[in-house]
Amino acid sequence: MPRKVAVVAGGLSYFSKARRDKTQEELAAEAARMALFDNNINLSKDDIDGTIVSYFSDHFENQLLFGSIIQDYLGFNPKPSVRIEGGGATGGLAVRDAYAHVASGLLDVAMVIGFEKMSEVNTAKGNEFIALASDTDWDFPIGGFYSGYYALMAKRHMEEFGTTEEQMAMVAVKNRNNAQHNKFAQTNPKMNPYAMKDGGKITVDDVLKSPYVAFPLKRLDICLMSDGAAVMILASEEKAKKITDTPIWITGTGAGTDAMRAGDRPRTLAGVPMLPHEKKEWYKGLEYPGVHSFRAGRESARQAYKMAGITNPLKQLDLIELHDAYTSSEIQTYEDLGLTKYGQGGKLIEEGVTALDGDLPVNPSGGLIGAMHAVGATGVMQGVEMFWQLQGVAGKFHGSDKTQIKGAERGLIHSHAGTGNLCNGYYNGEVKEMTEVYSFDPLIIKTPYEITYKHSYGKTTKFFTSLSDGKLMATRCDHCKQTFLPPRSDCPYCLRETKWVQISGKGRIHTFTTLYFSGEKFLKDLPFQLVYVELEGVDTLFLTRLKTKDMKRVKVGMKIKMKISREPEWRSSDIWAEPDE
Amino acid sequence: MPRKVAVVAGGLSYFSKARRDKTQEELAAEAARMALFDNNINLSKDDIDGTIVSYFSDHFENQLLFGSIIQDYLGFNPKPSVRIEGGGATGGLAVRDAYAHVASGLLDVAMVIGFEKMSEVNTAKGNEFIALASDTDWDFPIGGFYSGYYALMAKRHMEEFGTTEEQMAMVAVKNRNNAQHNKFAQTNPKMNPYAMKDGGKITVDDVLKSPYVAFPLKRLDICLMSDGAAVMILASEEKAKKITDTPIWITGTGAGTDAMRAGDRPRTLAGVPMLPHEKKEWYKGLEYPGVHSFRAGRESARQAYKMAGITNPLKQLDLIELHDAYTSSEIQTYEDLGLTKYGQGGKLIEEGVTALDGDLPVNPSGGLIGAMHAVGATGVMQGVEMFWQLQGVAGKFHGSDKTQIKGAERGLIHSHAGTGNLCNGYYNGEVKEMTEVYSFDPLIIKTPYEITYKHSYGKTTKFFTSLSDGKLMATRCDHCKQTFLPPRSDCPYCLRETKWVQISGKGRIHTFTTLYFSGEKFLKDLPFQLVYVELEGVDTLFLTRLKTKDMKRVKVGMKIKMKISREPEWRSSDIWAEPDE
The missing domain is CATH 3.40.47.10 (Thiolase/Chalcone synthase)
Incomplete structure (x- = not known):
């Protein structure tokens, strides 16, 4: 023990x-x-x-x-x-x-x-630093900004x-x-x-x-x-x-x-880690974990509830302090902590359940x-x-x-x-x-700092060099029957090496956002659109920019086609989506 | 258990x-x-x-x-x-x-x-990154480079x-x-x-x-x-x-x-954490921990030996893999792991004890x-x-x-x-x-990255602003009777707030080095000298540059005086030592 x-x-x-x-x-x-x-x-x-x-x-x-x-x-x-x-x-x-x-x-x-x-x-630089905590080979170069990533999640959750x-x-x-x-x-x-x-x-x-x-x-x-x-x-x-x-x-x-x-989450393979009070039939047909969900939070709750003997969190907990990075993520987190049925988090806040005087502040x-x-x-x-x-x-x-929760015993x-x-x-x-x-004026110094990185794409190099031939390549594990874009040289399920396959680049919009602010590097591009796309023959979702003159027509499910830059800079921003309908 | x-x-x-x-x-x-x-x-x-x-x-x-x-x-x-x-x-x-x-x-x-x-x-940039793991307010701006820090230790160890x-x-x-x-x-x-x-x-x-x-x-x-x-x-x-x-x-x-x-180590306050086989009288008069010693390694060995029941490491261990960042630090580490009496590490390598065919490889x-x-x-x-x-x-x-240590049971x-x-x-x-x-040419991209930092000296501001008046200030805890330079607003021993005191800036060289290579930022200054100085009225050692035309005269114990730049840039490099004899 x-x-x-x-x-x-x-x-x-x-x-x-x-x-x-x-x-x-x-x-x-x-x-x-x-x-x-x-x-x-x-x-x-x-x-x-x-x-x-x-x-x-x-x-x-x-x-x-x-x-x-x-x-x-x-x-x-x-x-x-x-x-x-x-x-x-x-x-x-x-x-x-x-x-x-x-x-x-x-x-x-x-x-x-x-x-x-x-x-x-x-x-803006602080936002950029935070965005460096997204994949700098793939997600960051297209305009990486965490509010953008969360907006994509929120839009899909609304949908x-x-x-x-x-x-x-x-x-x-x-x-x-x-x-x-x-x-x-x-x-x-x-x-x-x-x-x-x-x-x-x-x-x-x-x-x-x-x-x-x-x-x-x-x-x-x-x-x-x-x-x-x-x-x-x-x-x-x-x-x-x-x-x-x-x-x-x-x-x-x-x-x-x-x-x-988030596009790499195995929407159809993994299923929902079940919390003690949940029933499997609640989630039939739900793609999980997807871009709208926090499987990491759910899994951690599952473990903690098990260890603490909690079988119904809404009833047994007296208060929660949770990571409300965004209002949307607080709602998503209600669902993955099992405070309500998955997808019903919006109603929980509406009903005042999580207010200071609610059932579970x-x-x-x-x-x-x-x-x-x-x-x-x-x-x-x-x-x-x-x-x-x-x-x-x-x-x-x-x-x-006013903030003290009376008689709180379990949080x-x-x-x-x-x-x-x-x-x-x-x-x-x-x-x-x-x-x-201040009782004094603190001394503040400015220090510029410069670095030049020399980054190798290693075994994913082929993706970029194929762009010159107008080809979009992904990798596939024949053993696990999964196709990955961004490409992976090693299958995450079995650790076998994968092989290269060409894809069509046609697909549909899974969710979208328009950015009005961003990290420092991308301020010059504002406003611009980011989308997750479902590509034919690919099992993961792909994050990219959407280029269109008519943003108002954009909706979830819209057909798109991937485009390749004629002068590739060997960045994920060398490709983007355009409407195909 | x-x-x-x-x-x-x-x-x-x-x-x-x-x-x-x-x-x-x-x-x-x-x-x-x-x-x-x-x-x-x-x-x-x-x-x-x-x-x-x-x-x-x-x-x-x-x-x-x-x-x-x-x-x-x-x-x-x-x-x-x-x-x-x-x-x-x-x-x-x-x-x-x-x-x-x-x-x-x-x-x-x-x-x-x-x-x-x-x-x-x-x-050179890699060296600079590593040097950013030294104090960037104090040690880094004067020419921070880890080989320099270790050279200062090694010279003191030799002395x-x-x-x-x-x-x-x-x-x-x-x-x-x-x-x-x-x-x-x-x-x-x-x-x-x-x-x-x-x-x-x-x-x-x-x-x-x-x-x-x-x-x-x-x-x-x-x-x-x-x-x-x-x-x-x-x-x-x-x-x-x-x-x-x-x-x-x-x-x-x-x-x-x-x-x-390293200059902040309490040379006269803390004493040597004793290992099981050591005797207190071995270390009478030894200033410890100083710039020549690794108290962190010694303390970790003390804990690990206690937990594992090791009372004589040289006899009970069959092999060691240790962190030989420098040849000097391997010798210092022999001493702090208790393989020999403190200060005798050089003899251990000379006698072949730690060779592949020695008593303790x-x-x-x-x-x-x-x-x-x-x-x-x-x-x-x-x-x-x-x-x-x-x-x-x-x-x-x-x-x-050839590398397998025969019959090794404890390492x-x-x-x-x-x-x-x-x-x-x-x-x-x-x-x-x-x-x-390579079975292919990996794609390598260059990415420049720039940041401008706006750093506040907080409550240590007074040190820098006093330089304009030609004054060198340190902080003192009257309760613990310790004077600190670099200054600390809070005493590390009792967490009380400290007060400012003026110091003379006169002192002696504790150890020195000459740098022939450095982090990228300081390559233009090469070669240059770094010293730890013992300053009158200060309990910590202070790391600074030594400016002299006659480097050959420099020796441990030499008198110096601190100089202040007439045009301070609000960096620790605004002050330096010059010979005073």
Whole structure:
């Protein structure tokens, strides 16, 4: 039997679009001090046996091995430390890793330190960095932008299940307005001295009137991009009982993955991983996992429910903090966490089930849309929030009693990313300096950085060289009877080598979006259209640009034909779709 | 009691300066196939419960979240996966994390997948990326280059303990010549089709005649920079016994850290973490941890020995695979692993103790100097090597019986990085294409990438603004009676806020080096000198440039004075040392 593991303390920094008053190390110290000194615990800094450090990408500060700097800055040398990374799910995976370290006996008391400082680059470059977490050979070069990828998912979800833009707007209103009672939240100018000045409460109408970023997603449908830090302390059963009278036990954990290129998900091969209360007949005929679904989240929920003995999440859980990178993804996540039948998430928000006073409040903190998304800190923030909620002290820390879920005994935190599911922060095109809270003017330096990459396409080279002959090639595994585009040299099902086959390039639109904003590299192309296409003879979906003068005619199911550039640059942008009807 | 954990399979790719014949995903598949299909195990791919993915930096391929791509490519969706990162120690930390996942019960069978493709940027840019894993506010701007940092350590080690350049050369000869019996090794042109053509055996004289990179380190003292992948499979006791008749048990694991800025190490406060066979009186008067020592490695050894019941490593271990980023660091590591009394590592290599036919062979594979250093794969490669050695099948995999340590029953693998201890690959200024092994010409594209960072110095701002007044400022914790330069806003010992104090800028040289090569950014400045200085009234050492016309006069202990630029650019390079005697 692995050892029982409890959470015994939590701490947060104030979150902001740009915390230029402090370096990243200083922000981590802000959260660590709260965890160590403000949680009414019997624990000194020396009692920490090691740390798990959580941040997303070296790109945001051009500082590699930042985990070592934080470990040193907080004075934890020579104790063990490890950095965990998993895109938007980085923080949640770090909490899971700390669980593994304590449950296995490697550490008795572990500190999880999550942080990110995203303000060192402008918003468009930040979006571009996040988009570098999509496949840079295939999905990124055509105009990669996470809001675009999520818009494609959202449009398909609307098409299949009737989800509406109004329902999405309700999610934004719920989370943003919850955040107005949480002093750490970036959208809360009344309580957070580092908040956005144009934060505050919003209405469904505000969301619907906010400009499109990527149809059908609008500015207020999209989460924040933040600077900040979050810290949790976990302990073994023996230690936890000495540290606090009210340890919060971790009773289950799960993790899942799916294809980063959402078009590669095996829509017809894999089926729906079933949750305990679900019935197989609910999902007959459903293509799953497709671009509308989060199999990774579902699989992780399946594992965690099993471990914790949860057989009906809607009834047994008292609250959830989930990864609301987009209003649409909160709705999708309701479905993959099993809060409602798959496809019915829109109705759940409409019925108020997930409101602060609903049956199962979701994101009382304000979530990523209302409170923060400093990527490496996000999952840890959720853990801290859940810890305070279950201890019944959320009001004390938030500075307002309104967010405390009365009598909460069992909660779920949900981190999300991996495999094509990443958040894109979008808010405030320009950083606003918040000098009124600085006691000095921090020194800010500009540093340009240049790199030239020399990238080999390896065994997928043939795809590109065939373009010169006007041929579109894919790869096929005869053993598994699957044809892949983008091509794969090795079959993911059996690891056998694949063979090349020519395809016609004819197909149909599976889902579409129009982009009005993007990563820095593609700003010059705006607006433009992205589509997933179903190609004849190919089992995966293919992400590409759609070029048409009449965007209004575009609909799901429309016939298209792939075109090839006469002057290939050896990028996936050498091919695109045009209407064929 | 945590569950017992065994290694049950291993696989490697061929290593090379540039494996342009395959993408990173395809290299991972090469190693994964060997692990799954060539280890005589009763295990199918579907039996893997999850993966631990190991790579060092997004910078090398400008692809974020590469772990998800590998997970997908190898067909492990929707199973759990997490990425581990810790600089040069990334691979070793990933193996430890897999141990924690299995011991805690989260996974029964785990695959560790380590990889790195370092050839997409030129060697000087690669060195610069590695140097971005030093503090970019302080150590990097003055000419950051890992060979320089290690040269400073090596010079201090020579000064304190009488270590010689000849002893260092013996390490290079041992490791490089061991590699000539390992078909995967990058320096083995007879057996590895992707090897360096100027590889092969070397002599002490070859090493001593090779050009200085950073005095006292020469080209042949320095490890490789590689493309490649390594895969291990770990399993719980119950599963392991079904998978193989010869599981190799993991009986201990440890991890440690130290200050990345080696000058910040608490030379007089911390003392030497004692290993079981050591006596306190051995180390009276020794400043430890200083720039010559690896407290992180020592602390990790202490933990692992304790867990495994090792009381005398030299006698109880049959072989070691350790992180020989430099010949000097192999010698330093002998001491911190307790193979000899601290400071006596040079004699150990001289006496042949660590030779292939010595009492305790070190790096039979060839190590990082002879075999490979594809950062994220390195620690995993060591794990694979140890697994094959203890199974007695190293000869079969290596293609030569000469490396198999007869009757080996107990071995140690040692990963190294974190906190200022990173390897710098240096070999072959230019990539050599190895077209004779390609069955096609892979397509190689060039992609320039530009970023402008806007970095805030936060609460350390005062250091820089004071330079305009000609003042050098440090921070002090009155409670802990420690003065820090670089300044820290928060005391690492007590987490209290520090206060500013002015310092004189007078001091002495603690150790020095001259750089003849560097990261791309600093090539224009070559050659130049770096020093650690002991400054009056400051408890940490400070890394800076030394400007002098008479480099020959420079010696440890020489008086210096810090100078301040009249036109500060707000970088740590605004100040430097000049001789003051």
